[in-house]
Amino acid sequence: MDIAIFLTGTIKPYNVPNLKRVDPLEREQDYYNSIKKWLLLGFPIVFVENSNYDSALIESLLSAHKECEYLKFEGKVSHLGKSHGEAEIVSFAFKNSKLIKECNTIIKSSGRQYIKNAVKILEDYQPRELYVISWLKRYLQYADSRFFIANKEFYLNYFLDELTFIDESKSIYFEHALARAIHKSMAEGKRWALPKEYPICEGISGTENFEYKRNIFSVIKGNLIIKLTNRLLKNDYL
Template sequence: MSYVILLTATIKPLGVLEPNGRNDVKEREIDYFKAVKFYLEQGYRVVFIENSNTYSRLIIDLKKQFDTLEYMSFLSKVSHLGKSHGEVEIFHYAMSNSQFLKEVDYLIKITGRYVIKNINDVIIPTNFVSKEVYVNPTRNLKWADSRLMIMKKTFYFNYFIPSVEKYLDESKKVFMEYVLMKAVFLYLLDAGELNLWPAYPAYDAYDGTHNEKISFGFFKRLKYNLYYKLKTIIFKHRA
């Protein structure tokens, strides 16, 4: 059985637009199409969930080539509170409606426009998410990268969602990244184990907030991989 990946998406931005963001609907649709197609071609089962009630013919037509794609769309009720709230709403929708996700005991979420060129290096070593959660925390442990989230459903329901309900508040600048780290802390307090991603993702995408290209060429990948290996060694060190 192949891994299941959840791609979260908003083709037509809802509410207040980012002043310098990637707001063009057609550009966003093409970004999502490229990402969905990439993961399908890599052999992954893809759950693509879009929260602006928009159906992309480009993406839907991929179902003619791949029977490993689920495409769902609904109209968000909470996106006006911020992107993090909208994404959590997608998680809830995915858990309730995706047949692919019902067949596995984990959640692997990637922000929908992001292609991770070395996805196999990142996902396959988890052995179908054998640990409760895999994260990439910052050096000061203030937040964790939420563009990629890898966790068991037990962590999702027992730690992540309770942390969302208690802490997530974009009006106070408490975003998804901070809540994810808080959830990890709660898990560690319950004698959990800290596990970093198996490899650093080689992102290839446009940042939605600033409309800036994020890409990893050879030298950038080399630099980040060396840094990440060192980081992994440091976090594994036992005092």
């Protein structure tokens, strides 16, 4: 099972609505700190950045690992909202990343965060049985896109198409596109699953500019929700 970690980023945001953490030097350090942790897992990383920011700090970090990629380009649609920018990054990556073309399983995460228990969640991913692991919320219409694991074919056959329907002016976000892609894949016989553990996120929210909650109370609450939801989804009642 060939695995790659796909991290998305915007180091120098320009005119992005609803974004509070905007200082490029702070954001660059956020990405650097996160990537350092992801590298410790031993998987190749592709980091795709859409402000065409030339970060010597990140370049030196990733260039020490020849299996990793640091791709950057000038995004054209970020002024429409974060979802449009994220979708543009995903589309660019699938057109230009050699690493993504060569792997079978993609761990997708926002670049400025690290999932402390990512390996434990990955252990439940069996490519012959599962197509995508993601946390569906809000009456299953919204998927937590900060972290999910999927077969590359999920992107090619479902997700990339759904990204074209994102329209923040109509409250259709990246998370809705991910949820809809999951539903379409299930309608064609593919299997989706919730993570069996609450993803413990380390990092700072760019939208709200605060550190993600990862105290013991939030972890216990998250795991309880995950376990109850998994139990409800697999039970038959009639």
